[in-house]
Amino acid sequence: MLDSDSYDTVILGTGLAQSIAAAALAKAGKSVLHLDPNEYYGGAQASLTLDEFATWAAERSEQPTDADDEYTSAQHSRYESASTTPLGSLAPDRRRYALSLFPSLMASRGTLVGTLIASDVSKYVGFRLLDSVSLWDDAKGAAARVPGSKEDVFKDKSVSLPDKRRLMKALLFAAGEFEEDEVLKGHEEEPLLAFLTRSFGLSQRLAEALTYAVAHASSPDEPALPSLIRARRYIRSIGRYGPRAFLVGQYGGAGEVAQGFCRACAVFGGTYILGPDAVPSDITVANDNASVSLKIPGHPRTITATHLVCSPDFLPASLKPESIGTKTTAYTVAVVATRPPVLAPANAAEEGEEEEEGDDTAVLVFPPTDTTPLVRALVMGEGTGSCPQGQWVVYLWAETGDVKSLQPFLGKVAPEGVSWQASYVEHAAQAKPAASEETGASPLVILEPYAGPHLLTEGLDWEAAQGERAFTAVAGDDEHGFFEKAEDEDDEEDGDDE
Known part of the structure; x- marks a missing residue:
């Protein structure tokens, strides 16, 4: 009372x-x-x-009834197709996982x-730096780290010297006060991907890297101005706590x-x-x-x-x-516990430098194609307190309403299979x-x-x-x-x- x-x-x-x-x-x-x-x-x-997540999914897999209160009914309508696989061998460690509903x-x-x-x-809370952001290359069947700073560009041996100059010019432009720049004037609504290739002569691959893994655009049609504003904040975030822009809770x-x-x-x-x-x-x-x-x-x-x-x-x-009740965005989310996922290798160390440790946290971006949506994967290792030693938690999501749309990407991130999986569709209004x-x-x-x-x-x-x-x-x-x-x-x- x-x-x-x-x-x-x-x-x-x-x-x-x-x-x-x-x-x-x-x-x-x-x-x-x-x-x-x-x-x-x-x-x-x-x-x-893990067991709380399984309960959460089970509650939202049921259809609302006349006996449900309005809060429960709203929760049912917000989420659909929620499901989980059995805990299996993870059952003894089920309380050692911390899975986010808001990755x-x-x-x-x-x-x-x-x-x-x-x-x-x-x-009261702890954070660590995100170790890397990578872009998947279907032709090579592998991921490659995306350079987001001058140091990253300098160390990247996969980019030619002429492309490094173009890339640095684009990054410096995105980090600056570009709103009144003649390069952007009249092109604010042009898709960022097209703007980067036209204005800076970037290859399709480098333009995609800046679009999806630096500006974190959601589609190839996203306008240049708002995308560049986001990119500027992320680039300027580098150096505040270390050589990466983002913190992981x-x-x-x-x-x-x-x-x-x-x-x-x-x-x-x-x-x-x-x-x-x-x-x-x-x-x-x-x-x-x-x-x-x-x-x-x-x-x-x-x-x-x-x-x-x-x-x-x-x-x-x-x-x-x-306006409530209008479904404006549908996200399909998959959460998996897996053995070591596929991550981009660290850049090779220069002579006299120490080798970089393997990533414990990472973002892996799968660019959209004619047949697949843009998919993002957030990888969390034991260093984040999200899972026990020897396991990783991977979140995948795409702006679709089809839970099956993420399945092909699970095999790319976790080729050895998953120990546990949950999936659901969230409608955000x-x-x-x-x-x-x-x-x-x-x-x-x-x-x-x-x-x-x-x-x-x-x-x-x-x-x-x-x-x-x-x-x-x-x-x-x-x-x-x-x-x-x-x-x-x-x-x-x-x-x-x-």
């Missing part, structure tokens, strides 16, 4: 955005009640053990990094980060309820829009709050924005805030789930920005919490990447 019936803010779900908002609001002196129907933290960004990387110069440092939540990544913010919220007085008793049975908004009330099992009285922060999944149909929320008149703060094609590189920063938006909607524009500090954070205050 709760100690109070009234709170400044009730937050439903412990996803990353909700958890960031909860920590910021609690630190600002707001009373926070944080609820989640799951027995674990993280919501849609949770990190799960993603964190750019070293990004929104979430600043928020982690400024909030001091960085002391330990123990599943996003779920562990969300739990860190929940811990910070609890330190500042936030109240938590996890499990079935946290699912509200009724949510109503006062006629004057001054408060929201909800009933939760196990508490005899109605809870009231000045604001309610949640994703659309938690809302009854009468309170959902009109981006919410449009209600008009009353935009004017500040509504007590509902509806978070927008990420629905873009750049989940790997942009998803975590999107969640951080949503957390900040929720904080501002509740606390007002005059309150900045730890977000204002995050914007002005100096590199000298950065934490370790290990």
